[in-house]
Amino acid sequence: MKGYMDKQSTKDKQSNKGKNFIGTVLSIHTAKTAKVEVGYIRKHPMYKKALNRTRRFACHNELTDMRVGDTVEICQIRPMSRTKHFSIVRKM
Template structure:
C-alpha cells in the first residue's frame, strides 16, 4: 500500500512533541465548477519539537501514536523565517 503524504502549514505548536498542521484541499465544485477549498487539520508527531507556527511541512501517515495522532513530520520544507 502506498504511503500517504500531505503538505501543509503548522498552525499550532503548543503541545509537547505534537503540532497541528492545516492541509488545504482545492477541487472544483461538481455542479457549479467554482474552485472550493477545504482545510483539514491533522495532529502530527514532531519528535524533536523543531516545527514552529508558519512552517511549511511534509507529513506522512504512520501507525496510531495516540487517540488522535496518526501522522508524523517527514521534513520541514520552509521555515517561518523563509530559509
C-alpha cells in the same frame, strides 16, 4: 550474506507508506505534537467552481526547531493516539 536485510532509517520507511501531504504548522501543543493545516482545491460537482478546502491533522513531532507558520511535509503512520495518525517528516 544469507538472511541479511538492508536497514533503512525510520523517516525513509515512513515516507514510502501511506499518504503524504504538505501543510502549515498552526500550533504546537506539547513537545511532541503539532497541529498542521493542509489546503486543497475541490470542484463543486454541479457548478464546477473551484473551492478551497482545508484539513487539520494532529501530527507527531520529533523535530525540535519547529515554529508556528513553518511549511512541513507530513506522512501517514500507525495510530499513536486517538487523534495522531500523521508524523512530520521534514521542514520545507
